[in-house]
Amino acid sequence: DADGIAACVKDECAHRACPLSLGQVVDGQVECPYHGWAYNRGGECTKMPSTRYCKGVGVKSLTVQEQDGLIWVWPGGAEPTTEVPRFHAPEGFTTHAELMLDVPVEHGLLIENLLDLAHAPFTHTSTFAKGWSIPELVNIKMNGALVGNWDPYPIDMSFEAPCITLSTIGLARPGQVEKGLRAEDCPKHLYQMHVCLPSKKGHTRLLYRMALDFMPWVQYVPFINSVWQQMANQVLGEDLRLVLGQQERMAVGSDTWANPVSYD
Numbered sequence: 001d002a003d004g005i006a007a008c009v010k011d012e013c014a015h016r017a018c019p020l021s022l023g024q025v026v027d028g029q030v031e032c033p034y035h036g037w038a039y040n041r042g043g044e045c046t047k048m049p050s051t052r053y054c055k056g057v058g059v060k061s062l063t064v065q066e067q068d069g070l071i072w073v074w075p076g077g078a079e080p081t082t083e084v085p086r087f088h089a090p091e092g093f094t095t096h097a098e099l100m101l102d103v104p105v106e107h108g109l110l111i112e113n114l115l116d117l118a119h120a121p122f123t124h125t126s127t128f129a130k131g132w133s134i135p136e137l138v139n140i141k142m143n144g145a146l147v148g149n150w151d152p153y154p155i156d157m158s159f160e161a162p163c164i165t166l167s168t169i170g171l172a173r174p175g176q177v178e179k180g181l182r183a184e185d186c187p188k189h190l191y192q193m194h195v196c197l198p199s200k201k202g203h204t205r206l207l208y209r210m211a212l213d214f215m216p217w218v219q220y221v222p223f224i225n226s227v228w229q230q231m232a233n234q235v236l237g238e239d240l241r242l243v244l245g246q247q248e249r250m251a252v253g254s255d256t257w258a259n260p261v262s263y264d
Helices: 107-115 216-220 224-250
Strands: 024-026 029-031 045-047 061-067 070-074 094-103 139-142 147-151 155-160 164-171 188-200 203-212
Antiparallel strands (some): 164 188
16 A cells, blocks of 8 residues: 555456556556556555546455564454464574575476475475485474474474465585485474465465575675575476376376375
8 A cells, every 4th residue: 555565456447357466666656557446455446537526435354463574464344353373483593595486387286296305306306306315205294283304304393274385404515415314303394385376276375485504694695685586497407307197197097196105
Protein backbone atom coordinates (compact mmCIF):
# COMPACT_ATOMS: atom_id res chain seq x y z
CA ASP A 1 0.00 0.00 0.00
CA ALA A 2 1.03 3.65 0.20
CA ASP A 3 3.06 2.91 3.35
CA GLY A 4 4.93 0.01 1.72
CA ILE A 5 3.05 -2.63 3.71
CA ALA A 6 2.05 -5.81 1.87
CA ALA A 7 -1.65 -6.30 1.09
CA CYS A 8 -3.76 -8.90 -0.71
CA VAL A 9 -7.04 -8.48 -2.61
CA LYS A 10 -9.02 -10.83 -4.83
CA ASP A 11 -7.57 -10.98 -8.34
CA GLU A 12 -10.79 -9.89 -10.02
CA CYS A 13 -12.04 -6.39 -10.77
CA ALA A 14 -15.54 -5.69 -9.44
CA HIS A 15 -16.43 -4.11 -12.79
CA ARG A 16 -15.85 -6.69 -15.54
CA ALA A 17 -13.91 -9.41 -13.67
CA CYS A 18 -10.60 -8.55 -15.33
CA PRO A 19 -7.56 -9.94 -13.42
CA LEU A 20 -6.16 -7.11 -11.31
CA SER A 21 -2.76 -8.83 -11.43
CA LEU A 22 -2.46 -7.68 -15.05
CA GLY A 23 -2.58 -4.08 -13.87
CA GLN A 24 -0.18 -2.01 -11.79
CA VAL A 25 0.15 -0.55 -8.32
CA VAL A 26 -0.18 3.24 -8.38
CA ASP A 27 0.27 5.23 -5.17
CA GLY A 28 -0.26 2.12 -3.09
CA GLN A 29 -3.46 1.03 -4.86
CA VAL A 30 -3.92 -1.70 -7.45
CA GLU A 31 -5.28 -0.35 -10.72
CA CYS A 32 -7.25 -2.48 -13.18
CA PRO A 33 -5.71 -2.44 -16.67
CA TYR A 34 -9.15 -2.57 -18.35
CA HIS A 35 -10.84 0.67 -17.25
CA GLY A 36 -8.56 2.03 -14.53
CA TRP A 37 -10.66 1.20 -11.48
CA ALA A 38 -8.46 1.37 -8.38
CA TYR A 39 -8.63 -0.53 -5.07
CA ASN A 40 -7.02 0.11 -1.69
CA ARG A 41 -5.59 -2.53 0.66
CA GLY A 42 -9.03 -3.16 2.13
CA GLY A 43 -10.47 -3.95 -1.32
CA GLU A 44 -12.53 -0.75 -1.52
CA CYS A 45 -12.83 0.74 -4.99
CA THR A 46 -11.56 4.31 -4.73
CA LYS A 47 -11.54 5.38 -8.37
CA MET A 48 -13.81 4.81 -11.38
CA PRO A 49 -12.50 6.91 -14.28
CA SER A 50 -14.84 8.09 -17.06
CA THR A 51 -18.03 7.42 -15.10
CA ARG A 52 -19.86 8.57 -11.98
CA TYR A 53 -18.27 7.14 -8.82
CA CYS A 54 -20.42 4.59 -6.96
CA LYS A 55 -19.83 4.04 -3.24
CA GLY A 56 -19.81 0.59 -1.68
CA VAL A 57 -18.11 -1.21 -4.57
CA GLY A 58 -15.11 -3.38 -3.81
CA VAL A 59 -13.39 -6.76 -3.85
CA LYS A 60 -12.50 -9.18 -1.06
CA SER A 61 -9.31 -8.50 0.88
CA LEU A 62 -7.36 -10.98 3.02
CA THR A 63 -5.34 -10.60 6.21
CA VAL A 64 -1.61 -10.31 5.48
CA GLN A 65 1.48 -10.48 7.69
CA GLU A 66 5.09 -10.05 6.64
CA GLN A 67 7.74 -11.85 8.68
CA ASP A 68 11.32 -13.00 8.09
CA GLY A 69 11.16 -11.86 4.48
CA LEU A 70 8.03 -13.89 3.69
CA ILE A 71 4.50 -12.61 3.09
CA TRP A 72 1.78 -14.75 4.71
CA VAL A 73 -1.87 -14.58 3.67
CA TRP A 74 -4.72 -15.82 5.86
CA PRO A 75 -7.51 -17.12 3.54
CA GLY A 76 -10.09 -17.71 6.26
CA GLY A 77 -13.06 -15.49 6.96
CA ALA A 78 -12.43 -15.26 10.71
CA GLU A 79 -9.42 -13.71 12.42
CA PRO A 80 -6.22 -15.85 12.37
CA THR A 81 -6.11 -18.34 15.21
CA THR A 82 -2.39 -19.19 15.03
CA GLU A 83 0.81 -17.17 15.00
CA VAL A 84 2.90 -16.93 11.85
CA PRO A 85 5.94 -19.25 12.27
CA ARG A 86 9.49 -17.91 12.24
CA PHE A 87 11.84 -19.02 9.47
CA HIS A 88 14.84 -16.74 9.80
CA ALA A 89 18.35 -18.18 9.49
CA PRO A 90 19.69 -19.68 12.74
CA GLU A 91 21.76 -17.56 15.10
CA GLY A 92 25.35 -17.19 13.91
CA PHE A 93 24.43 -17.58 10.22
CA THR A 94 24.65 -14.87 7.55
CA THR A 95 22.11 -14.96 4.72
CA HIS A 96 23.91 -14.93 1.37
CA ALA A 97 21.19 -15.68 -1.18
CA GLU A 98 17.44 -15.15 -1.53
CA LEU A 99 16.15 -16.28 -4.92
CA MET A 100 12.79 -16.75 -6.62
CA LEU A 101 12.54 -19.33 -9.42
CA ASP A 102 9.65 -20.41 -11.63
CA VAL A 103 9.73 -24.19 -11.94
CA PRO A 104 7.49 -25.97 -14.51
CA VAL A 105 6.74 -28.83 -12.10
CA GLU A 106 3.83 -29.52 -9.73
CA HIS A 107 4.83 -28.43 -6.22
CA GLY A 108 4.28 -31.85 -4.60
CA LEU A 109 6.76 -33.50 -6.95
CA LEU A 110 9.30 -30.77 -6.29
CA ILE A 111 8.93 -31.16 -2.51
CA GLU A 112 9.46 -34.92 -2.81
CA ASN A 113 12.62 -34.26 -4.81
CA LEU A 114 13.96 -31.82 -2.21
CA LEU A 115 13.34 -34.29 0.62
CA ASP A 116 15.13 -37.12 -1.23
CA LEU A 117 18.92 -37.12 -0.81
CA ALA A 118 19.50 -40.69 -1.99
CA HIS A 119 19.45 -39.43 -5.59
CA ALA A 120 22.27 -36.89 -5.11
CA PRO A 121 25.33 -38.98 -6.18
CA PHE A 122 23.47 -40.11 -9.32
CA THR A 123 21.83 -36.84 -10.35
CA HIS A 124 24.04 -33.99 -9.13
CA THR A 125 27.33 -35.22 -10.56
CA SER A 126 28.25 -31.79 -11.95
CA THR A 127 27.30 -29.70 -8.91
CA PHE A 128 27.23 -30.20 -5.13
CA ALA A 129 27.51 -34.04 -5.18
CA LYS A 130 30.40 -34.20 -7.63
CA GLY A 131 32.78 -36.88 -6.44
CA TRP A 132 30.41 -38.34 -3.86
CA SER A 133 30.74 -42.09 -3.49
CA ILE A 134 27.61 -44.23 -3.57
CA PRO A 135 26.88 -45.51 -0.04
CA GLU A 136 25.81 -49.08 0.56
CA LEU A 137 22.78 -47.88 2.50
CA VAL A 138 21.00 -44.53 2.80
CA ASN A 139 18.57 -43.98 5.67
CA ILE A 140 16.57 -41.09 7.03
CA LYS A 141 16.68 -41.26 10.83
CA MET A 142 13.58 -39.56 12.17
CA ASN A 143 13.90 -37.31 15.22
CA GLY A 144 10.24 -36.33 15.13
CA ALA A 145 7.17 -36.55 12.93
CA LEU A 146 8.67 -34.52 10.08
CA VAL A 147 12.29 -34.03 11.26
CA GLY A 148 15.31 -36.26 10.69
CA ASN A 149 18.92 -36.61 9.62
CA TRP A 150 20.28 -38.42 6.59
CA ASP A 151 22.67 -41.27 7.29
CA PRO A 152 25.49 -41.43 6.16
CA TYR A 153 25.41 -37.73 5.20
CA PRO A 154 25.78 -34.90 7.77
CA ILE A 155 22.47 -33.36 6.76
CA ASP A 156 19.57 -32.50 9.05
CA MET A 157 16.24 -31.89 7.35
CA SER A 158 12.68 -31.00 8.30
CA PHE A 159 9.42 -30.47 6.46
CA GLU A 160 7.20 -27.64 7.64
CA ALA A 161 3.70 -28.21 6.29
CA PRO A 162 2.37 -27.41 3.86
CA CYS A 163 5.27 -26.44 1.59
CA ILE A 164 8.55 -25.55 3.35
CA THR A 165 11.68 -27.70 3.45
CA LEU A 166 14.52 -26.75 5.80
CA SER A 167 17.98 -28.30 5.77
CA THR A 168 21.27 -27.81 7.60
CA ILE A 169 24.33 -29.34 5.93
CA GLY A 170 27.52 -29.96 7.89
CA LEU A 171 30.72 -29.26 5.96
CA ALA A 172 34.14 -30.68 6.78
CA ARG A 173 35.59 -27.90 4.61
CA PRO A 174 33.86 -25.25 2.49
CA GLY A 175 32.01 -27.09 -0.26
CA GLN A 176 32.86 -30.58 1.01
CA VAL A 177 30.45 -33.00 2.71
CA GLU A 178 32.01 -35.84 4.72
CA LYS A 179 30.12 -39.10 5.24
CA GLY A 180 29.71 -40.69 8.63
CA LEU A 181 29.36 -37.41 10.55
CA ARG A 182 26.33 -35.64 11.98
CA ALA A 183 25.76 -32.04 10.97
CA GLU A 184 26.31 -30.94 14.56
CA ASP A 185 29.79 -32.52 14.54
CA CYS A 186 31.00 -30.46 11.57
CA PRO A 187 32.85 -27.15 11.97
CA LYS A 188 30.99 -25.34 9.19
CA HIS A 189 27.36 -25.37 8.08
CA LEU A 190 25.12 -24.38 5.19
CA TYR A 191 21.45 -23.64 5.94
CA GLN A 192 18.77 -23.78 3.25
CA MET A 193 15.08 -22.99 3.06
CA HIS A 194 12.96 -24.04 0.07
CA VAL A 195 9.38 -22.76 -0.15
CA CYS A 196 7.36 -24.47 -2.92
CA LEU A 197 4.27 -22.44 -3.80
CA PRO A 198 1.85 -23.70 -6.46
CA SER A 199 1.61 -20.81 -8.94
CA LYS A 200 -0.54 -22.39 -11.66
CA LYS A 201 -1.29 -25.86 -12.96
CA GLY A 202 1.96 -27.81 -13.25
CA HIS A 203 4.08 -24.88 -12.05
CA THR A 204 5.76 -23.92 -8.78
CA ARG A 205 7.14 -20.63 -7.54
CA LEU A 206 10.25 -21.66 -5.61
CA LEU A 207 11.55 -19.30 -2.94
CA TYR A 208 15.09 -20.16 -1.88
CA ARG A 209 17.18 -18.83 1.02
CA MET A 210 20.77 -19.86 1.77
CA ALA A 211 22.88 -18.92 4.80
CA LEU A 212 26.37 -19.85 6.06
CA ASP A 213 27.96 -19.77 9.51
CA PHE A 214 31.39 -19.06 8.01
CA MET A 215 32.97 -16.67 5.47
CA PRO A 216 30.54 -13.76 6.06
CA TRP A 217 32.69 -11.59 3.77
CA VAL A 218 31.46 -13.53 0.73
CA GLN A 219 28.29 -11.42 0.64
CA TYR A 220 30.44 -8.42 -0.37
CA VAL A 221 32.09 -10.11 -3.36
CA PRO A 222 31.10 -8.30 -6.60
CA PHE A 223 28.42 -10.10 -8.62
CA ILE A 224 28.09 -12.84 -5.98
CA ASN A 225 24.29 -12.83 -6.36
CA SER A 226 24.72 -13.79 -10.01
CA VAL A 227 27.00 -16.62 -8.93
CA TRP A 228 24.41 -17.98 -6.47
CA GLN A 229 21.69 -17.66 -9.13
CA GLN A 230 23.77 -19.58 -11.66
CA MET A 231 24.55 -22.32 -9.15
CA ALA A 232 20.88 -22.66 -8.18
CA ASN A 233 19.84 -22.89 -11.84
CA GLN A 234 22.50 -25.54 -12.48
CA VAL A 235 21.38 -27.73 -9.54
CA LEU A 236 17.73 -27.26 -10.47
CA GLY A 237 18.47 -28.17 -14.08
CA GLU A 238 19.91 -31.51 -12.99
CA ASP A 239 16.69 -32.29 -11.12
CA LEU A 240 14.30 -30.79 -13.63
CA ARG A 241 14.79 -33.28 -16.43
CA LEU A 242 13.92 -36.08 -14.00
CA VAL A 243 10.87 -34.59 -12.30
CA LEU A 244 9.51 -33.32 -15.61
CA GLY A 245 9.72 -36.88 -16.88
CA GLN A 246 7.85 -38.07 -13.79
CA GLN A 247 5.19 -35.42 -14.29
CA GLU A 248 4.67 -36.39 -17.92
CA ARG A 249 4.23 -40.04 -16.98
CA MET A 250 1.90 -39.27 -14.08
CA ALA A 251 -0.32 -37.42 -16.54
CA VAL A 252 -0.92 -40.72 -18.36
CA GLY A 253 -1.49 -42.77 -15.24
CA SER A 254 1.97 -43.84 -14.01
CA ASP A 255 2.55 -44.38 -10.29
CA THR A 256 5.65 -42.73 -8.78
CA TRP A 257 5.20 -44.69 -5.53
CA ALA A 258 4.80 -48.20 -6.95
CA ASN A 259 7.80 -49.66 -5.09
CA PRO A 260 8.87 -47.51 -2.11
CA VAL A 261 12.05 -48.40 -0.21
CA SER A 262 13.67 -47.43 3.11
CA TYR A 263 14.97 -44.00 2.08
CA ASP A 264 11.56 -42.98 0.68
